[in-house]
Amino acid sequence: MAKHLARMAHLTYFNGRGRGEIIRMMLSAAKIPFTETFLTERKPFEKLIEDGVLPFKQVPLLRIDDMELVQTGAIVRYVAKKGGMYGADDKESALIDMYYEGSRDFYFHFLTVIFMKTEEQVIKDARTAADDKYFPALEKRLKETGTGYLVGSSLTMADVGFLEVLLLCVEYGGDDFLDGHPEVKQYYQRLVALPYIAEFLKGPLRKRKNDEQYVTEVKRVLNRQ
Amino acid sequence: MAKHLARMAHLTYFNGRGRGEIIRMMLSAAKIPFTETFLTERKPFEKLIEDGVLPFKQVPLLRIDDMELVQTGAIVRYVAKKGGMYGADDKESALIDMYYEGSRDFYFHFLTVIFMKTEEQVIKDARTAADDKYFPALEKRLKETGTGYLVGSSLTMADVGFLEVLLLCVEYGGDDFLDGHPEVKQYYQRLVALPYIAEFLKGPLRKRKNDEQYVTEVKRVLNRQ
Numbered sequence: 434m435a436k437h438l439a440r441m442a443h444l445t446y447f448n449g450r451g452r453g454e455i456i457r458m459m460l461s462a463a464k465i466p467f468t469e470t471f472l473t474e475r476k477p478f479e480k481l482i483e484d485g486v487l488p489f490k491q492v493p494l495l496r497i498d499d500m501e502l503v504q505t506g507a508i509v510r511y512v513a514k515k516g517g518m519y520g521a522d523d524k525e526s527a528l529i530d531m532y533y534e535g536s537r538d539f540y541f542h543f544l545t546v547i548f549m550k551t552e553e554q555v556i557k558d559a560r561t562a563a564d565d566k567y568f569p570a571l572e573k574r575l576k577e578t579g580t581g582y583l584v585g586s587s588l589t590m591a592d593v594g595f596l597e598v599l600l601l602c603v604e605y606g607g608d609d610f611l612d613g614h615p616e617v618k619q620y621y622q623r624l625v626a627l628p629y630i631a632e633f634l635k636g637p638l639r640k641r642k643n644d645e646q647y648v649t650e651v652k653r654v655l656n657r658q
Numbered sequence: 659m660a661k662h663l664a665r666m667a668h669l670t671y672f673n674g675r676g677r678g679e680i681i682r683m684m685l686s687a688a689k690i691p692f693t694e695t696f697l698t699e700r701k702p703f704e705k706l707i708e709d710g711v712l713p714f715k716q717v718p719l720l721r722i723d724d725m726e727l728v729q730t731g732a733i734v735r736y737v738a739k740k741g742g743m744y745g746a747d748d749k750e751s752a753l754i755d756m757y758y759e760g761s762r763d764f765y766f767h768f769l770t771v772i773f774m775k776t777e778e779q780v781i782k783d784a785r786t787a788a789d790d791k792y793f794p795a796l797e798k799r800l801k802e803t804g805t806g807y808l809v810g811s812s813l814t815m816a817d818v819g820f821l822e823v824l825l826l827c828v829e830y831g832g833d834d835f836l837d838g839h840p841e842v843k844q845y846y847q848r849l850v851a852l853p854y855i856a857e858f859l860k861g862p863l864r865k866r867k868n869d870e871q872y873v874t875e876v877k878r879v880l881n882r883q
Contacts (some may be wrong), residue, residue, distance in 0.1 A: 464812030488795040489760045500749060514748050523739050524725060530732035535714045546853070570713035 439518035440630045442497040445481070447654065449647035450640045453493045455597050457640070459509050461633035462593055463516025465497075469638075473650045509533075511581045513590040520531045520584055528584045532574065536594030539567045545602045547641055556606045563602065568614045571595065577617055581623055588627065591623075600634075604642060662855050667692035667722040671704070672879065673864045674872035676769075677730045678718045680822050682865075686858035687818055688741025694863075698875045734758075738815040745809055751811045754816045757799065761819030764792045768826045769771055781831050788827065793839045796820065802839055806848055813852065821849045825859075828868060839849075 442460060446453035448471035449598040460467050472492060481487050487494060495508045495657060502508045513519040513529075546552060556573050561634045569581075580586040583595070583637040599621045600612045611618035624630060633639055641647075667685060674697035685692050695704050697717060706712050712719060712854070719726060720733045727733045738744040738754075745751040757836045767784040771777060794810075804847035805811040824846045829834045836843035849855060858864055866872075 485798065488756075488798065489763065489791050498749065500752060502752055502756055504756045504759035506759045509750065510755050511752040523736060524723065526739075527725060527727055527732055527736040530735050531713075531729045534729035534731045538714065539834055566714050573710065573713065587747055589855075 443470065444468075445470045445472065445494040446492050447472055447651050448640070449651070451651070454640060455540075455594065456493055456495060456508050456512065457638050458505060458593050458597060458630075458633060459512040459516070459518070459590065460630055461543055462588060462627075463518060464629060465512065465515060467495075469550060472528065472654045475654055475656060478654045486520065493498050507539075509590060518589045518593070520589060527535075529589045532583045532591035533594040535553075535567065535570065536591065536598055538603070539563070540594070540598045543598065543605070546605070548648065552605060559602060560606065560610070563570075563610075564604075564613075566619050567598075571620065572616045573588055573615065575620055581620065588624075592624060596621070596630070600625070668695065669693075670695045670697065670719040670721075671717050672697055672872065672876050673865070674868055676868075676875070677759065679865060680730065680765075681718055681720060681733050681737065681779060682863050683818050683822060683858060684737040684741070684815065686697070686854055686863060687813060687852075688737050688743060689854060690737065690740060691803075692720075696764065696773070697879045700881060702878055704880045708743065713727065725867075731762075734815060742763070742793065743814045743818070745814060749848075752808055755816045757808045757816035758819040760792065761823055764788070765819070765823045766828070771830070777830060784827060785831065785835070788835075789838075792820075792823075793842050797839065797841045800845055806845065813849075817849060821855070825850070831834065 442465050444453060444456060444460075444467055446456075446469070448655050457467075461509075470477075478492070481492075481494065487503060489503060491503060493505060493508065495512075496502075497511070502511060510519065518529075520529050524525050539559075539562060542562055543555060546555050550558075574583055575581070578584065578586075582588060583591040599611070599617070603621070610619060625634060667690050669678060669681060669685070669692055671681075671694070682692075696703075703717070706717075707715050708721065712728060714728060716728060718733065719728050719732060721727075722736070725736075727736060735744065743754075745754050751822075764784075764787060767787055768780060771780050775783075799808055801807065802808070803811075807813060808816040823834070824842070828846070836846060866875060
């Protein structure tokens, strides 16, 4: 039992989505069980810095395989490798990185919701980016592979990256956000129906939409007004 | 000859550093010969988009091993693998990703020089970030490895990532920018003295500091005022 627990991954982040949500999604898709610590006060965060486990004074932090990993991009890639979601060779990995990084640029439109822009402005900007860049890119690529996935014939980090943003598009922009792009909609519907993804989305690991309480907690931990 | 040329990497970007410089540095460190196309007008950029090689309508673009790779993070990782600069196993790669991503956050302070903030403000912000986060992180890590490199005992993507920023620190902040941090200064001095790095820095591949001409060209290509 102790050995099993020691092997379990453990995520330290705020009690909300932010940069932690893609890690939760990836761990779920990779079928790696994990527990969580939520930072809601300043002191435990300072303790982590004092302990020297946050080299850049930032979370998320994932403890996994006797490592203390920070930086979302590093964590997601390690989990992807463990879960067989990083391609079969260097060329596939490069394509996965390429689409994953594209999904991060797209995601950036939503990252600051509540913190900076109004929800209306966020939806408008995301709509423009989706129509101009990201949906055409997805349509072209899905047509090229013909497998229903962006690279290869199974779920990779690239798909999970875009899934995170498509969920936000629908949540903020409404069910009809994807209506003008049937291939993207079909892709989205297939991904959310995958058993381990569906389970994650309806379970306790999935965090609620950012709200005022989340903003208050994050600011308290980071000592910002 | 034709075969040799076909194998050569080819970088398409603006005629300046921007997001292209880390790719040039990595290709040089990996000893992969490459040629360049500089985008200085709108038309050739539009042609690339029409040809479907820029899925996110962005450069840099690296043609390598019959692939057309976009997204800096994807390109750098592929080059790192080809050059043996991505660690010996998944755990080392995770640490390399972690420090590389940290270097990107640090680099971000310089990315917008000339475009957004005054040079004075950039130096001030970089100084604060360096003292608060990045130099202590480098000092701690270099002490841990004791090899003079951030991960393992040879140059990796993580070192090149930080080298790019340290060069900017010295270029913008002056030779004494690193004076309060002797371990960081020593690390920097050793990296710039590595033969293939030294050769790159004094050669034609290294681009000049961002200037007005560069800003004008980038805006012309991207159709921005």
